[in-house]
Structures are given as C-alpha cells and as structure tokens.
Amino acid sequence: MSPISPIRPIPFFPSVFFVVIFAFFLAAPLSAQARDTVWSALIFATVSESPTPPPPEIAAYQQKLQRIFGYNQFQILNQHREPMKGRADWLLPGDGFSLRIGAQRAQENYVLNIQLYQGKQLAVQTIALLARQSPIFLRGPLAGDGQIIVVIAVE
DSSP: OOOOOOOOOOOHHHHHHHHHHHHHHHHHHHHHHHTOEEEEEEEEEEOOSSOOOOOGGGGGGHHHHHHHHOOOEEEEEEEEEEEOSSEEEEEEEOSSEEEEEEEEEETTEEEEEEEEEETTEEEEEEEEEEBTTBOEEEEEEEETTEEEEEEEEEO
C-alpha cells in the first residue's frame, strides 16, 4: 500500500488576495456615490418685465423652470449642500418657509422625504426618488406676487 499523503492547507496569501480584490470591486461604486452632494434650494419665483439673470446655482435650470412654472425671475431664499454618506437629514430655513429633507441612498439614487412648511404649518409633503442628472422641482405655495419653488439636485 502506498502511504496517504497528508492534505496540504490552501496557502493563506491567495485567499487574502482574492478577498482584497473582491472588496475593491464592491467598494468602487460606493466610493463614487460617497462623493455625491445633494443641493437643495428654496426659490422665490415671480414674473418681471425686465428679469435679471438668475443666480449661478440655478442658471442651468432657468429655461426648465420658466417652462414648467411660467415665471421668469428667480431668487434663492436659502440653499444647502449636504454631502451624502448613506443617510442624512437637514433643515433649510427660509423667509416664512422652511424645507426639511430626509435622504437615504437607494442603490444609485436617493429616496427623499420632503416637507415644506409655511410658518409652522405643513404645506407640502411628499416622497420622491432623486437620481443624478434628474433634478426635482416642486411647486410650493403662492407667496406675495410669486410662488415658492423647491429645487433638489445631485451634484
């Protein structure tokens, strides 16, 4: 009879190597998302005979805002940038209005719980899915000679 050769253990190094490579591929998409920043703004929109250029933060959205809401003058009441790390909550106060947002990552997008208050009264509440390259525009209450608009986008 031939002697039975002992079972050799699998070398430790290749196992660690494959775990490190696997972790790298899993972490790559997460690290890209970890750099996301969600920008939110309370905007006061009006109609003006001679509108001024919009603030730089909303210049890229001006035509879409005009087409959707019918206003040609946009003023930012307040804005906030929140670096996303999975889950975040923030409050954005404005002149008589405040915006509360709870955000949670959902794969490549963000699920938002949005609440717009007029004074202490809840005026608008909704849940929305925010994706890159697809900003959210919400019509808020009328105010003075214009309207409050909420803009939320991934930067």
